Amino acid sequence: MKGKRMMLCLLGGMMLCSGCAARREQAQQMLQQQKEEDRYDSMTLAMDTVINTTIYDERGEELLLEVEQEIQRLEGLFSVTKADSDISKLNANAGKEETALSEETYALLKTSKEISTETGGSFDITISPVVKLWGFTEEEHHVPSQTEIDQAMALVDEDQLLMEENNTAYLEEEGMAVDLGAIAKGYASDVVADLLRQEGVESALISLGGNLACIGTKPDGSLWEAALANPLDETDYVGLFQVSDCFLITSGGYQRYFEQDGKRYHHIIDPDTGYPAESGLLSVTILSEDGTKADALSTALFVMGLDRALDFWRNSDDFEAVLITEDGRVIATEGAAAVFSFEGRDNDFTYETVNR
Numbered sequence: 001m002k003g004k005r006m007m008l009c010l011l012g013g014m015m016l017c018s019g020c021a022a023r024r025e026q027a028q029q030m031l032q033q034q035k036e037e038d039r040y041d042s043m044t045l046a047m048d049t050v051i052n053t054t055i056y057d058e059r060g061e062e063l064l065l066e067v068e069q070e071i072q073r074l075e076g077l078f079s080v081t082k083a084d085s086d087i088s089k090l091n092a093n094a095g096k097e098e099t100a101l102s103e104e105t106y107a108l109l110k111t112s113k114e115i116s117t118e119t120g121g122s123f124d125i126t127i128s129p130v131v132k133l134w135g136f137t138e139e140e141h142h143v144p145s146q147t148e149i150d151q152a153m154a155l156v157d158e159d160q161l162l163m164e165e166n167n168t169a170y171l172e173e174e175g176m177a178v179d180l181g182a183i184a185k186g187y188a189s190d191v192v193a194d195l196l197r198q199e200g201v202e203s204a205l206i207s208l209g210g211n212l213a214c215i216g217t218k219p220d221g222s223l224w225e226a227a228l229a230n231p232l233d234e235t236d237y238v239g240l241f242q243v244s245d246c247f248l249i250t251s252g253g254y255q256r257y258f259e260q261d262g263k264r265y266h267h268i269i270d271p272d273t274g275y276p277a278e279s280g281l282l283s284v285t286i287l288s289e290d291g292t293k294a295d296a297l298s299t300a301l302f303v304m305g306l307d308r309a310l311d312f313w314r315n316s317d318d319f320e321a322v323l324i325t326e327d328g329r330v331i332a333t334e335g336a337a338a339v340f341s342f343e344g345r346d347n348d349f350t351y352e353t354v355n356r
């Protein structure tokens, strides 16, 4: 009898447990379903690119609006084409007077200068006169003469961007200019990711052109999947990243270019030559927890080319990368390879992993 009662108790206990588990699972399913139903999407044009945002949160509608306003505010500070932006004022005052900037613009200029130093000048925001000369600022493309390139290159010198007291900056020579095109979208993705995290959002994706910010995980807790574009055919992809909470930022000559006399000229300029970088790379993707840095480095490593880029990675510990070369290699640093799969991809690329 004693044994029977115990048996019943145990069974009861087990039944109670499995009932609990079932209820918990049911509650989780309902929560997940609710989260998936709370999906809000938007597509806008800003910062010279298409911005797609997906937020899983019941306050999604108002959060999408906040994200949009924030990006517009940043565009208002950093744009090189809007006359009243901080950057346009700084450029217009070149060789004349100092410009008072917002704290944010000042800080981003400082960060840009630091990255310029770190990358040995492969990243250089004072490249603007050359970018403009090739027609990438106003989308009026032309192949400049060597004389024109020499003249524009004489105005490229990040040491002549002086960061003064009280958030003021000064470009020492008339005609000098800065262009934050290689870093501003990464910075914006950092700002927006912070905003959403502070609002308690656990699941969101923001794509600013080639820049992807992943916040948390998918609503069911699984990893986000992000495709790495095939630079030879943008309708195809060479592999998939599976990630959470990080930035994935790609720079590539295929993203913006024009053709003249059968030759392709892209928008990433080598500050050593004044010509579109011919580094043997088709694209560079940076994976990092720092969106600003990831953006600047995707551009810089593209300019550096494979060997210098891998040396740079070996001496850093805050990013991973996938580099695609003109001769058909997809090269992932070990940390990137760990979250990157190319199973089932049918293409002519060969895949390699490099270790530290």
Ligand code: AMP
Pocket (backbone or CB within 6 Å): 122, 123, 124, 125, 127, 131, 136, 179, 180, 181, 182, 183, 250, 251, 252, 267, 268, 269, 270, 271, 295, 298, 299, 303
């Ligand atoms: P991204 O798409 O991030 O690689 O940035 C490319 C944009 O940054 C170009 O459209 C130019 O406006 C600017 N840019 C081009 N070359 C450089 C460079 N070497 N360093 C910094 N900015 C650059």
Ligand code: MG
Pocket (backbone or CB within 6 Å): 181, 182, 183, 251, 294, 295, 296, 297, 298, 299
């Ligand atoms: Mg960049």
